[in-house]
Amino acid sequence: MPLFSTNWWNNRDPAFTSAAGATVAVLFAILAVYKQQKRIAAGQHQPGTKEIPTPKQQYPFFGHLLSLGPMVSQQITKWHNELGSDIIQVNMGIQKWIMLNDPKLAHDIFVTNGAVASSRPFMAFTYMKYAMGGKGVVFTDAGKSWRNTRKAVLTVLAPKMVDKFRDVIEREVDYLVDNLASNSDPIKGLNPVKYLQLASLNLILTTMFGKRAKTIDDELFTHLVKYVEDSVAYGSPANDIGTFVPAMKFLDLFTGSKKRLEGERLLSLRANSFKKLIMEAKNSSEKSFIKTLYEIKDEHDLDDDDIMVTMSDITIAGTDTTSVSLAWALVILVNRPHIQKKMHEELDAFVAEHKRVPTFDDRSSLPYLAAVQRECMRFRNITHFGMSHIADEDIISHGYVIPKGAIVMCNMNGIHMNPNVFENPEEFIPERFMNIKSTMYAAANGRLENRDHYQFGWGRRVCPGIYLSEVEMFAALIQIFASYSVEPPLNEKGEPVYPDDTKAVDSGIVVTPAQYNVRIVKRSTVS
Numbered sequence: 001m002p003l004f005s006t007n008w009w010n011n012r013d014p015a016f017t018s019a020a021g022a023t024v025a026v027l028f029a030i031l032a033v034y035k036q037q038k039r040i041a042a043g044q045h046q047p048g049t050k051e052i053p054t055p056k057q058q059y060p061f062f063g064h065l066l067s068l069g070p071m072v073s074q075q076i077t078k079w080h081n082e083l084g085s086d087i088i089q090v091n092m093g094i095q096k097w098i099m100l101n102d103p104k105l106a107h108d109i110f111v112t113n114g115a116v117a118s119s120r121p122f123m124a125f126t127y128m129k130y131a132m133g134g135k136g137v138v139f140t141d142a143g144k145s146w147r148n149t150r151k152a153v154l155t156v157l158a159p160k161m162v163d164k165f166r167d168v169i170e171r172e173v174d175y176l177v178d179n180l181a182s183n184s185d186p187i188k189g190l191n192p193v194k195y196l197q198l199a200s201l202n203l204i205l206t207t208m209f210g211k212r213a214k215t216i217d218d219e220l221f222t223h224l225v226k227y228v229e230d231s232v233a234y235g236s237p238a239n240d241i242g243t244f245v246p247a248m249k250f251l252d253l254f255t256g257s258k259k260r261l262e263g264e265r266l267l268s269l270r271a272n273s274f275k276k277l278i279m280e281a282k283n284s285s286e287k288s289f290i291k292t293l294y295e296i297k298d299e300h301d302l303d304d305d306d307i308m309v310t311m312s313d314i315t316i317a318g319t320d321t322t323s324v325s326l327a328w329a330l331v332i333l334v335n336r337p338h339i340q341k342k343m344h345e346e347l348d349a350f351v352a353e354h355k356r357v358p359t360f361d362d363r364s365s366l367p368y369l370a371a372v373q374r375e376c377m378r379f380r381n382i383t384h385f386g387m388s389h390i391a392d393e394d395i396i397s398h399g400y401v402i403p404k405g406a407i408v409m410c411n412m413n414g415i416h417m418n419p420n421v422f423e424n425p426e427e428f429i430p431e432r433f434m435n436i437k438s439t440m441y442a443a444a445n446g447r448l449e450n451r452d453h454y455q456f457g458w459g460r461r462v463c464p465g466i467y468l469s470e471v472e473m474f475a476a477l478i479q480i481f482a483s484y485s486v487e488p489p490l491n492e493k494g495e496p497v498y499p500d501d502t503k504a505v506d507s508g509i510v511v512t513p514a515q516y517n518v519r520i521v522k523r524s525t526v527s
Protein backbone atom coordinates (compact mmCIF):
# COMPACT_ATOMS: atom_id res chain seq x y z
CA MET A 1 0.00 0.00 0.00
CA PRO A 2 1.93 2.79 -1.36
CA LEU A 3 1.11 5.80 0.68
CA PHE A 4 4.51 7.32 0.44
CA SER A 5 4.66 9.53 -2.61
CA THR A 6 7.26 12.04 -3.73
CA ASN A 7 4.64 14.11 -5.51
CA TRP A 8 4.68 16.38 -2.50
CA TRP A 9 7.85 18.02 -3.75
CA ASN A 10 6.23 19.03 -7.04
CA ASN A 11 3.09 20.21 -5.24
CA ARG A 12 4.93 22.05 -2.49
CA ASP A 13 3.27 25.08 -0.89
CA PRO A 14 4.37 28.38 -2.58
CA ALA A 15 5.16 29.65 0.92
CA PHE A 16 7.79 26.95 1.07
CA THR A 17 9.52 28.15 -2.09
CA SER A 18 9.57 31.86 -1.17
CA ALA A 19 10.63 31.26 2.39
CA ALA A 20 13.29 28.80 1.30
CA GLY A 21 15.54 31.53 -0.17
CA ALA A 22 15.61 33.50 3.06
CA THR A 23 16.19 30.38 5.05
CA VAL A 24 19.18 29.30 2.99
CA ALA A 25 21.00 32.50 3.99
CA VAL A 26 20.43 31.80 7.68
CA LEU A 27 21.40 28.18 7.26
CA PHE A 28 24.75 29.04 5.68
CA ALA A 29 25.63 30.81 8.89
CA ILE A 30 25.59 27.49 10.71
CA LEU A 31 27.33 25.57 7.95
CA ALA A 32 30.23 25.02 10.29
CA VAL A 33 27.97 22.94 12.58
CA TYR A 34 26.92 20.80 9.62
CA LYS A 35 30.55 20.15 8.65
CA GLN A 36 31.27 19.16 12.20
CA GLN A 37 28.35 16.67 12.07
CA LYS A 38 29.73 15.20 8.85
CA ARG A 39 33.10 14.66 10.49
CA ILE A 40 31.37 12.81 13.35
CA ALA A 41 29.36 10.68 10.90
CA ALA A 42 32.53 9.74 9.02
CA GLY A 43 34.05 8.67 12.33
CA GLN A 44 31.16 6.21 12.76
CA HIS A 45 32.19 4.31 9.65
CA GLN A 46 32.81 0.75 10.85
CA PRO A 47 36.07 -0.97 9.94
CA GLY A 48 35.78 -3.73 7.34
CA THR A 49 32.59 -2.31 5.88
CA LYS A 50 31.99 -0.40 2.66
CA GLU A 51 30.62 3.11 2.52
CA ILE A 52 27.20 3.39 0.85
CA PRO A 53 27.69 5.45 -2.34
CA THR A 54 26.06 8.90 -2.19
CA PRO A 55 25.35 11.13 -5.18
CA LYS A 56 27.40 14.33 -5.25
CA GLN A 57 24.52 16.70 -5.98
CA GLN A 58 23.65 17.78 -2.45
CA TYR A 59 23.42 21.05 -0.54
CA PRO A 60 24.04 21.91 3.09
CA PHE A 61 21.01 21.14 5.30
CA PHE A 62 18.77 20.21 2.36
CA GLY A 63 20.97 17.33 1.24
CA HIS A 64 19.61 15.96 -2.04
CA LEU A 65 16.13 17.41 -1.49
CA LEU A 66 16.72 20.15 -4.06
CA SER A 67 18.25 17.78 -6.65
CA LEU A 68 15.41 15.27 -6.92
CA GLY A 69 13.81 16.79 -10.02
CA PRO A 70 10.20 16.28 -11.11
CA MET A 71 10.31 12.45 -11.44
CA VAL A 72 12.03 11.37 -8.27
CA SER A 73 12.20 7.66 -9.06
CA GLN A 74 13.91 8.39 -12.39
CA GLN A 75 16.52 10.52 -10.64
CA ILE A 76 17.13 7.80 -8.06
CA THR A 77 17.55 5.17 -10.81
CA LYS A 78 19.93 7.54 -12.63
CA TRP A 79 22.01 7.86 -9.47
CA HIS A 80 22.04 4.06 -9.03
CA ASN A 81 23.40 3.78 -12.59
CA GLU A 82 25.90 6.65 -12.29
CA LEU A 83 27.29 5.28 -9.03
CA GLY A 84 27.16 1.69 -10.32
CA SER A 85 25.53 0.56 -7.10
CA ASP A 86 22.28 -1.19 -6.15
CA ILE A 87 22.41 0.54 -2.79
CA ILE A 88 22.77 4.31 -2.49
CA GLN A 89 22.26 6.87 0.23
CA VAL A 90 20.24 10.00 -0.43
CA ASN A 91 20.16 12.70 2.22
CA MET A 92 16.76 14.31 2.68
CA GLY A 93 17.56 17.18 5.01
CA ILE A 94 18.49 15.48 8.27
CA GLN A 95 17.11 12.09 7.16
CA LYS A 96 19.26 9.41 5.54
CA TRP A 97 17.35 7.47 2.89
CA ILE A 98 18.87 4.19 1.79
CA MET A 99 17.54 3.22 -1.63
CA LEU A 100 17.67 -0.41 -2.83
CA ASN A 101 17.67 -1.60 -6.43
CA ASP A 102 18.22 -5.29 -5.88
CA PRO A 103 15.98 -8.02 -4.36
CA LYS A 104 18.83 -9.81 -2.55
CA LEU A 105 19.73 -6.68 -0.61
CA ALA A 106 16.05 -5.89 0.06
CA HIS A 107 15.37 -9.45 1.25
CA ASP A 108 18.41 -9.46 3.52
CA ILE A 109 17.47 -6.13 5.08
CA PHE A 110 13.67 -6.45 5.33
CA VAL A 111 13.32 -10.21 5.85
CA THR A 112 16.54 -11.59 7.38
CA ASN A 113 16.92 -8.45 9.52
CA GLY A 114 13.14 -7.99 9.78
CA ALA A 115 13.25 -7.78 13.59
CA VAL A 116 14.98 -4.38 13.33
CA ALA A 117 13.84 -3.22 9.87
CA SER A 118 10.06 -3.24 10.09
CA SER A 119 9.13 0.03 11.77
CA ARG A 120 7.75 3.04 9.94
CA PRO A 121 9.38 6.48 10.06
CA PHE A 122 7.66 8.88 12.43
CA MET A 123 5.54 11.60 10.90
CA ALA A 124 3.67 13.99 13.14
CA PHE A 125 0.22 13.85 11.48
CA THR A 126 0.14 10.22 10.39
CA TYR A 127 1.36 8.83 13.72
CA MET A 128 -0.03 11.22 16.34
CA LYS A 129 -3.31 12.25 14.72
CA TYR A 130 -4.30 9.77 12.02
CA ALA A 131 -3.07 6.69 13.91
CA MET A 132 -4.11 8.21 17.28
CA GLY A 133 -0.62 7.62 18.69
CA GLY A 134 -0.02 4.11 17.36
CA LYS A 135 -3.34 2.50 16.38
CA GLY A 136 -4.10 0.70 13.15
CA VAL A 137 -1.57 -1.10 11.01
CA VAL A 138 -0.15 1.10 8.27
CA PHE A 139 1.60 3.97 10.10
CA THR A 140 2.47 2.41 13.43
CA ASP A 141 5.94 1.36 14.56
CA ALA A 142 6.52 -2.36 14.82
CA GLY A 143 5.59 -2.63 18.50
CA LYS A 144 3.05 -4.71 20.41
CA SER A 145 0.01 -2.75 19.26
CA TRP A 146 0.97 -3.14 15.55
CA ARG A 147 1.69 -6.87 16.07
CA ASN A 148 -1.76 -7.40 17.62
CA THR A 149 -3.57 -5.41 14.95
CA ARG A 150 -1.62 -6.95 12.10
CA LYS A 151 -2.41 -10.47 13.37
CA ALA A 152 -6.12 -9.58 13.36
CA VAL A 153 -5.86 -8.08 9.85
CA LEU A 154 -4.02 -11.17 8.61
CA THR A 155 -6.80 -13.31 10.07
CA VAL A 156 -9.59 -11.46 8.25
CA LEU A 157 -7.66 -11.15 4.97
CA ALA A 158 -6.31 -14.73 5.01
CA PRO A 159 -7.02 -16.74 1.83
CA LYS A 160 -9.47 -19.05 3.60
CA MET A 161 -11.48 -16.05 4.83
CA VAL A 162 -11.34 -14.30 1.44
CA ASP A 163 -12.49 -17.54 -0.20
CA LYS A 164 -15.71 -17.34 1.82
CA PHE A 165 -16.43 -14.13 -0.10
CA ARG A 166 -15.76 -15.52 -3.58
CA ASP A 167 -19.42 -15.11 -4.60
CA VAL A 168 -19.25 -11.44 -3.58
CA ILE A 169 -16.00 -10.90 -5.48
CA GLU A 170 -17.32 -12.62 -8.63
CA ARG A 171 -20.49 -10.51 -8.45
CA GLU A 172 -18.51 -7.26 -8.16
CA VAL A 173 -16.38 -8.29 -11.13
CA ASP A 174 -19.55 -8.98 -13.15
CA TYR A 175 -20.81 -5.48 -12.34
CA LEU A 176 -17.43 -4.06 -13.36
CA VAL A 177 -17.39 -5.78 -16.73
CA ASP A 178 -21.03 -4.82 -17.41
CA ASN A 179 -20.19 -1.22 -16.56
CA LEU A 180 -17.12 -1.18 -18.80
CA ALA A 181 -18.96 -2.75 -21.74
CA SER A 182 -22.16 -0.72 -21.49
CA ASN A 183 -20.37 2.64 -21.07
CA SER A 184 -17.86 2.07 -23.85
CA ASP A 185 -18.70 4.34 -26.82
CA PRO A 186 -18.25 2.48 -30.15
CA ILE A 187 -15.85 5.23 -31.37
CA LYS A 188 -14.39 6.96 -28.31
CA GLY A 189 -14.52 4.05 -25.91
CA LEU A 190 -14.31 5.10 -22.24
CA ASN A 191 -11.90 6.09 -19.54
CA PRO A 192 -12.16 2.99 -17.29
CA VAL A 193 -10.65 4.49 -14.13
CA LYS A 194 -13.81 5.44 -12.16
CA TYR A 195 -15.38 2.03 -12.88
CA LEU A 196 -12.23 0.24 -11.73
CA GLN A 197 -12.18 2.38 -8.58
CA LEU A 198 -15.84 1.60 -7.94
CA ALA A 199 -15.15 -2.13 -8.24
CA SER A 200 -12.15 -2.00 -5.88
CA LEU A 201 -13.90 0.17 -3.31
CA ASN A 202 -16.96 -2.09 -3.47
CA LEU A 203 -14.74 -5.06 -2.85
CA ILE A 204 -13.55 -3.44 0.38
CA LEU A 205 -17.05 -2.27 1.30
CA THR A 206 -18.75 -5.60 0.63
CA THR A 207 -16.13 -7.76 2.34
CA MET A 208 -15.46 -5.43 5.29
CA PHE A 209 -18.92 -3.96 5.86
CA GLY A 210 -21.40 -6.00 3.79
CA LYS A 211 -22.38 -2.84 1.88
CA ARG A 212 -21.81 -1.47 -1.63
CA ALA A 213 -22.07 1.71 -3.68
CA LYS A 214 -24.34 1.24 -6.70
CA THR A 215 -22.84 3.64 -9.22
CA ILE A 216 -19.96 6.06 -9.64
CA ASP A 217 -22.43 8.85 -8.69
CA ASP A 218 -23.41 7.15 -5.43
CA GLU A 219 -22.59 9.46 -2.51
CA LEU A 220 -20.91 6.62 -0.61
CA PHE A 221 -18.46 6.18 -3.50
CA THR A 222 -17.70 9.88 -4.09
CA HIS A 223 -17.40 10.54 -0.35
CA LEU A 224 -15.00 7.64 0.36
CA VAL A 225 -12.86 8.20 -2.74
CA LYS A 226 -12.42 11.83 -1.65
CA TYR A 227 -11.59 10.70 1.88
CA VAL A 228 -8.91 8.35 0.53
CA GLU A 229 -7.40 11.07 -1.70
CA ASP A 230 -7.47 13.77 1.02
CA SER A 231 -5.97 11.46 3.64
CA VAL A 232 -3.04 10.56 1.47
CA ALA A 233 -2.45 14.15 0.37
CA TYR A 234 -2.71 15.39 3.95
CA GLY A 235 -0.51 12.67 5.36
CA SER A 236 2.23 13.27 2.79
CA PRO A 237 5.65 14.56 3.86
CA ALA A 238 4.82 17.90 2.16
CA ASN A 239 2.74 18.67 5.22
CA ASP A 240 5.58 17.77 7.52
CA ILE A 241 8.62 19.44 5.98
CA GLY A 242 10.01 20.12 9.46
CA THR A 243 10.68 16.39 9.73
CA PHE A 244 13.34 16.73 7.03
CA VAL A 245 14.62 20.23 7.64
CA PRO A 246 13.80 21.18 11.24
CA ALA A 247 14.73 24.81 10.53
CA MET A 248 11.73 24.95 8.16
CA LYS A 249 9.30 24.34 11.03
CA PHE A 250 8.83 28.09 11.14
CA LEU A 251 6.68 27.72 7.98
CA ASP A 252 3.98 26.50 10.34
CA LEU A 253 3.64 30.15 11.35
CA PHE A 254 2.16 30.78 7.88
CA THR A 255 0.26 27.58 7.27
CA GLY A 256 -0.13 25.99 10.70
CA SER A 257 -3.69 26.88 11.69
CA LYS A 258 -5.11 26.20 8.19
CA LYS A 259 -3.39 22.79 8.16
CA ARG A 260 -4.62 21.98 11.65
CA LEU A 261 -8.20 22.77 10.64
CA GLU A 262 -7.95 20.60 7.50
CA GLY A 263 -6.52 17.75 9.59
CA GLU A 264 -9.29 18.04 12.17
CA ARG A 265 -11.97 18.12 9.43
CA LEU A 266 -10.53 14.96 7.90
CA LEU A 267 -10.41 13.13 11.21
CA SER A 268 -13.93 14.08 12.20
CA LEU A 269 -15.11 12.97 8.74
CA ARG A 270 -13.41 9.66 9.34
CA ALA A 271 -14.89 9.24 12.79
CA ASN A 272 -18.43 9.86 11.47
CA SER A 273 -18.16 7.73 8.34
CA PHE A 274 -16.34 4.71 9.72
CA LYS A 275 -18.20 4.53 13.04
CA LYS A 276 -21.46 4.50 11.04
CA LEU A 277 -20.20 1.86 8.58
CA ILE A 278 -18.95 -0.32 11.44
CA MET A 279 -22.17 -0.04 13.45
CA GLU A 280 -24.33 -0.84 10.42
CA ALA A 281 -22.13 -3.84 9.55
CA LYS A 282 -22.37 -5.20 13.11
CA ASN A 283 -26.17 -4.92 13.01
CA SER A 284 -26.63 -6.18 9.46
CA SER A 285 -27.55 -9.73 8.47
CA GLU A 286 -24.92 -9.60 5.65
CA LYS A 287 -21.62 -11.45 6.24
CA SER A 288 -18.66 -9.09 6.75
CA PHE A 289 -15.07 -9.01 8.01
CA ILE A 290 -16.22 -6.54 10.69
CA LYS A 291 -18.20 -9.33 12.33
CA THR A 292 -15.10 -11.54 12.43
CA LEU A 293 -12.98 -8.67 13.73
CA TYR A 294 -15.41 -8.09 16.61
CA GLU A 295 -15.38 -11.81 17.40
CA ILE A 296 -11.56 -11.84 17.70
CA LYS A 297 -11.12 -8.33 19.10
CA ASP A 298 -10.45 -9.33 22.72
CA GLU A 299 -8.05 -12.09 21.71
CA HIS A 300 -6.00 -9.41 19.88
CA ASP A 301 -6.47 -6.74 22.52
CA LEU A 302 -8.23 -4.28 20.17
CA ASP A 303 -10.60 -1.49 21.18
CA ASP A 304 -13.17 0.37 19.04
CA ASP A 305 -10.65 3.02 17.97
CA ASP A 306 -8.14 0.34 16.90
CA ILE A 307 -10.86 -1.13 14.69
CA MET A 308 -11.89 2.25 13.26
CA VAL A 309 -8.31 3.24 12.34
CA THR A 310 -7.68 -0.23 10.90
CA MET A 311 -10.80 -0.05 8.71
CA SER A 312 -9.69 3.36 7.48
CA ASP A 313 -6.21 1.91 6.76
CA ILE A 314 -7.68 -0.96 4.75
CA THR A 315 -9.98 1.36 2.79
CA ILE A 316 -7.09 3.68 1.90
CA ALA A 317 -4.66 0.82 1.24
CA GLY A 318 -7.03 -1.36 -0.73
CA THR A 319 -8.93 1.00 -3.01
CA ASP A 320 -6.60 2.65 -5.47
CA THR A 321 -3.99 -0.11 -5.45
CA THR A 322 -6.02 -2.86 -7.12
CA SER A 323 -7.85 -0.45 -9.43
CA VAL A 324 -4.62 1.19 -10.58
CA SER A 325 -3.04 -2.22 -11.27
CA LEU A 326 -6.02 -3.05 -13.48
CA ALA A 327 -5.82 0.37 -15.17
CA TRP A 328 -2.20 -0.39 -16.05
CA ALA A 329 -3.13 -3.88 -17.29
CA LEU A 330 -5.72 -2.47 -19.73
CA VAL A 331 -3.41 0.17 -21.20
CA ILE A 332 -0.58 -2.35 -21.51
CA LEU A 333 -2.80 -4.93 -23.22
CA VAL A 334 -4.57 -2.55 -25.62
CA ASN A 335 -1.12 -1.93 -27.07
CA ARG A 336 -0.44 -5.67 -27.41
CA PRO A 337 -3.18 -7.39 -29.45
CA HIS A 338 -0.89 -10.41 -29.95
CA ILE A 339 -0.92 -11.00 -26.17
CA GLN A 340 -4.73 -10.61 -26.05
CA LYS A 341 -4.98 -13.16 -28.86
CA LYS A 342 -3.11 -15.75 -26.78
CA MET A 343 -5.27 -14.95 -23.74
CA HIS A 344 -8.41 -15.41 -25.88
CA GLU A 345 -7.15 -18.74 -27.20
CA GLU A 346 -6.43 -20.05 -23.71
CA LEU A 347 -9.82 -18.92 -22.39
CA ASP A 348 -11.70 -20.28 -25.44
CA ALA A 349 -10.01 -23.67 -25.04
CA PHE A 350 -11.09 -23.81 -21.38
CA VAL A 351 -14.70 -22.83 -22.21
CA ALA A 352 -14.84 -25.38 -25.06
CA GLU A 353 -13.66 -28.16 -22.77
CA HIS A 354 -15.56 -27.31 -19.56
CA LYS A 355 -18.63 -25.56 -21.02
CA ARG A 356 -18.28 -22.71 -18.53
CA VAL A 357 -16.19 -19.57 -17.94
CA PRO A 358 -13.28 -20.30 -15.57
CA THR A 359 -12.81 -18.86 -12.07
CA PHE A 360 -9.78 -18.20 -9.88
CA ASP A 361 -9.81 -21.90 -8.85
CA ASP A 362 -9.06 -22.84 -12.47
CA ARG A 363 -5.76 -20.91 -12.39
CA SER A 364 -3.65 -23.98 -13.11
CA SER A 365 -5.54 -24.42 -16.43
CA LEU A 366 -4.80 -20.79 -17.34
CA PRO A 367 -1.01 -20.47 -17.03
CA TYR A 368 -0.77 -17.80 -19.72
CA LEU A 369 -3.39 -15.54 -18.11
CA ALA A 370 -1.68 -15.94 -14.72
CA ALA A 371 1.65 -15.04 -16.31
CA VAL A 372 0.13 -11.96 -18.00
CA GLN A 373 -1.22 -10.80 -14.64
CA ARG A 374 2.26 -11.06 -13.08
CA GLU A 375 4.03 -9.46 -16.04
CA CYS A 376 1.60 -6.50 -15.99
CA MET A 377 2.49 -5.95 -12.34
CA ARG A 378 6.22 -6.18 -13.02
CA PHE A 379 6.11 -4.03 -16.14
CA ARG A 380 4.45 -0.96 -14.62
CA ASN A 381 4.77 -0.25 -10.91
CA ILE A 382 1.88 1.32 -9.10
CA THR A 383 4.22 2.89 -6.56
CA HIS A 384 7.69 4.42 -6.84
CA PHE A 385 9.02 3.24 -3.48
CA GLY A 386 6.45 0.98 -1.78
CA MET A 387 6.30 2.10 1.84
CA SER A 388 9.32 3.19 3.80
CA HIS A 389 10.80 1.19 6.66
CA ILE A 390 13.21 2.51 9.32
CA ALA A 391 16.26 0.78 10.80
CA ASP A 392 15.76 0.40 14.57
CA GLU A 393 19.41 -0.66 14.95
CA ASP A 394 22.55 -0.58 12.79
CA ILE A 395 22.12 -3.30 10.15
CA ILE A 396 25.07 -4.83 8.30
CA SER A 397 24.11 -6.18 4.89
CA HIS A 398 26.39 -7.24 2.04
CA GLY A 399 29.24 -5.33 3.73
CA TYR A 400 27.31 -2.05 4.07
CA VAL A 401 26.19 -0.49 7.35
CA ILE A 402 22.63 0.77 7.33
CA PRO A 403 22.81 3.15 10.28
CA LYS A 404 20.20 3.11 13.02
CA GLY A 405 17.47 5.66 12.18
CA ALA A 406 18.03 5.47 8.40
CA ILE A 407 14.92 5.15 6.23
CA VAL A 408 15.12 2.20 3.87
CA MET A 409 13.14 1.97 0.63
CA CYS A 410 12.93 -0.22 -2.39
CA ASN A 411 13.22 1.58 -5.73
CA MET A 412 10.33 -0.28 -7.37
CA ASN A 413 10.92 0.86 -10.91
CA GLY A 414 14.67 0.33 -10.61
CA ILE A 415 14.29 -3.21 -9.24
CA HIS A 416 11.69 -4.31 -11.83
CA MET A 417 13.69 -2.82 -14.72
CA ASN A 418 17.05 -4.08 -13.46
CA PRO A 419 18.56 -6.27 -16.24
CA ASN A 420 20.44 -8.29 -13.59
CA VAL A 421 17.09 -9.27 -12.08
CA PHE A 422 14.83 -9.60 -15.17
CA GLU A 423 16.21 -10.38 -18.61
CA ASN A 424 15.19 -7.75 -21.22
CA PRO A 425 13.22 -5.86 -18.59
CA GLU A 426 11.92 -3.21 -21.02
CA GLU A 427 10.09 -5.91 -23.01
CA PHE A 428 6.68 -7.27 -22.02
CA ILE A 429 7.26 -11.03 -21.84
CA PRO A 430 4.61 -13.00 -19.88
CA GLU A 431 6.50 -16.24 -20.67
CA ARG A 432 9.08 -15.32 -18.03
CA PHE A 433 6.46 -16.28 -15.41
CA MET A 434 4.96 -19.36 -17.11
CA ASN A 435 6.51 -21.86 -14.73
CA ILE A 436 5.33 -20.27 -11.50
CA LYS A 437 2.54 -22.37 -10.02
CA SER A 438 2.02 -20.58 -6.69
CA THR A 439 -0.31 -17.69 -6.04
CA MET A 440 1.16 -14.18 -5.85
CA TYR A 441 0.24 -14.29 -2.17
CA ALA A 442 2.41 -17.38 -1.60
CA ALA A 443 5.26 -15.97 -3.70
CA ALA A 444 5.37 -12.69 -1.77
CA ASN A 445 5.36 -14.51 1.57
CA GLY A 446 7.86 -17.18 0.56
CA ARG A 447 11.57 -17.64 -0.13
CA LEU A 448 13.49 -15.10 -2.16
CA GLU A 449 14.16 -17.54 -5.02
CA ASN A 450 10.42 -18.18 -5.38
CA ARG A 451 9.37 -14.55 -5.58
CA ASP A 452 7.89 -13.35 -8.86
CA HIS A 453 7.86 -9.55 -8.45
CA TYR A 454 8.20 -7.17 -5.54
CA GLN A 455 5.19 -4.87 -5.83
CA PHE A 456 3.71 -6.05 -2.53
CA GLY A 457 6.70 -5.13 -0.38
CA TRP A 458 8.66 -7.18 2.07
CA GLY A 459 8.89 -9.24 5.22
CA ARG A 460 6.87 -8.51 8.32
CA ARG A 461 5.20 -5.53 6.60
CA VAL A 462 4.39 -7.32 3.34
CA CYS A 463 0.97 -6.29 2.04
CA PRO A 464 -1.77 -8.24 3.87
CA GLY A 465 -4.26 -7.55 1.05
CA ILE A 466 -2.43 -9.52 -1.66
CA TYR A 467 -4.82 -12.43 -1.90
CA LEU A 468 -7.95 -10.27 -2.01
CA SER A 469 -6.55 -8.08 -4.77
CA GLU A 470 -5.03 -11.06 -6.63
CA VAL A 471 -8.42 -12.82 -6.77
CA GLU A 472 -10.18 -9.65 -7.93
CA MET A 473 -7.60 -8.87 -10.63
CA PHE A 474 -7.56 -12.42 -11.95
CA ALA A 475 -11.37 -12.65 -12.02
CA ALA A 476 -11.52 -9.29 -13.84
CA LEU A 477 -9.02 -10.44 -16.49
CA ILE A 478 -11.02 -13.65 -17.01
CA GLN A 479 -14.39 -11.88 -17.32
CA ILE A 480 -13.10 -9.13 -19.60
CA PHE A 481 -11.13 -11.29 -22.01
CA ALA A 482 -13.52 -14.26 -22.08
CA SER A 483 -16.11 -12.07 -23.80
CA TYR A 484 -14.40 -8.89 -24.98
CA SER A 485 -11.28 -7.49 -26.52
CA VAL A 486 -9.76 -4.21 -25.43
CA GLU A 487 -9.20 -1.96 -28.42
CA PRO A 488 -7.96 1.58 -29.01
CA PRO A 489 -10.41 4.45 -29.62
CA LEU A 490 -10.86 5.67 -33.21
CA ASN A 491 -10.19 9.13 -34.64
CA GLU A 492 -12.46 10.99 -37.11
CA LYS A 493 -11.00 8.94 -39.96
CA GLY A 494 -11.82 5.74 -38.13
CA GLU A 495 -8.14 5.02 -37.45
CA PRO A 496 -7.03 3.52 -34.11
CA VAL A 497 -5.33 5.88 -31.64
CA TYR A 498 -3.22 3.81 -29.26
CA PRO A 499 -2.95 5.23 -25.73
CA ASP A 500 0.57 5.76 -24.39
CA ASP A 501 1.47 3.04 -21.87
CA THR A 502 4.73 4.74 -20.91
CA LYS A 503 3.26 7.94 -19.49
CA ALA A 504 2.89 7.76 -15.72
CA VAL A 505 1.33 10.31 -13.38
CA ASP A 506 2.35 10.45 -9.75
CA SER A 507 -1.14 10.92 -8.32
CA GLY A 508 0.11 11.35 -4.77
CA ILE A 509 -1.24 7.96 -3.76
CA VAL A 510 0.12 5.73 -6.45
CA VAL A 511 1.61 6.01 -9.91
CA THR A 512 -1.25 5.85 -12.40
CA PRO A 513 -1.21 5.68 -16.20
CA ALA A 514 -1.85 9.03 -17.88
CA GLN A 515 -5.58 9.44 -18.72
CA TYR A 516 -6.59 7.20 -21.58
CA ASN A 517 -9.60 5.71 -23.32
CA VAL A 518 -10.13 2.17 -24.56
CA ARG A 519 -12.99 0.48 -26.38
CA ILE A 520 -14.42 -2.66 -24.80
CA VAL A 521 -15.56 -4.62 -27.85
CA LYS A 522 -17.65 -7.83 -27.77
CA ARG A 523 -15.73 -10.63 -29.42
CA SER A 524 -17.40 -11.91 -32.57
CA THR A 525 -16.82 -15.53 -31.55
CA VAL A 526 -18.67 -15.08 -28.24
CA SER A 527 -22.47 -15.19 -28.13
Ligand code: HEM
Pocket residue numbers: 001002137138139150153157204313314317318319321322325382383386387388389455456457458459460461462463464465466468469
Ligand atom coordinates in the same frame (compact mmCIF):
# COMPACT_ATOMS: atom_id res chain seq x y z
C1 HEM B 1 -2.29 -4.38 -6.38
C2 HEM B 1 -2.65 -4.18 -5.15
C3 HEM B 1 -1.75 -3.81 -4.00
C4 HEM B 1 -0.42 -3.48 -3.97
C5 HEM B 1 0.56 -3.41 -5.15
C6 HEM B 1 -0.06 -3.24 -2.59
C7 HEM B 1 1.21 -2.91 -2.16
C8 HEM B 1 1.56 -2.71 -0.83
C9 HEM B 1 2.88 -2.35 -0.37
C10 HEM B 1 4.10 -2.13 -1.26
C11 HEM B 1 2.83 -2.26 0.99
C12 HEM B 1 3.98 -1.89 1.93
C13 HEM B 1 4.77 -3.15 2.27
C14 HEM B 1 6.05 -2.83 3.03
O1 HEM B 1 6.05 -1.96 3.90
O2 HEM B 1 7.09 -3.47 2.72
C15 HEM B 1 1.47 -2.54 1.41
C16 HEM B 1 1.03 -2.51 2.71
C17 HEM B 1 -0.28 -2.67 3.08
N1 HEM B 1 -1.33 -3.03 2.25
FE1 HEM B 1 -1.24 -3.33 0.24
N2 HEM B 1 -1.17 -3.41 -1.80
C18 HEM B 1 -2.22 -3.76 -2.62
C19 HEM B 1 -3.52 -4.05 -2.22
C20 HEM B 1 -3.98 -4.02 -0.93
C21 HEM B 1 -5.33 -4.35 -0.52
C22 HEM B 1 -6.44 -4.82 -1.47
C23 HEM B 1 -5.39 -4.17 0.84
C24 HEM B 1 -6.52 -4.38 1.79
C25 HEM B 1 -7.59 -5.08 1.56
C26 HEM B 1 -4.06 -3.74 1.28
C27 HEM B 1 -3.74 -3.46 2.58
C28 HEM B 1 -2.47 -3.11 3.02
C29 HEM B 1 -2.15 -2.78 4.40
C30 HEM B 1 -3.14 -2.75 5.58
C31 HEM B 1 -0.78 -2.51 4.44
C32 HEM B 1 0.06 -2.12 5.66
C33 HEM B 1 0.73 -3.33 6.26
C34 HEM B 1 1.63 -2.99 7.45
O3 HEM B 1 2.11 -1.87 7.53
O4 HEM B 1 1.86 -3.89 8.29
N3 HEM B 1 -3.24 -3.65 0.18
N4 HEM B 1 0.72 -2.83 0.29
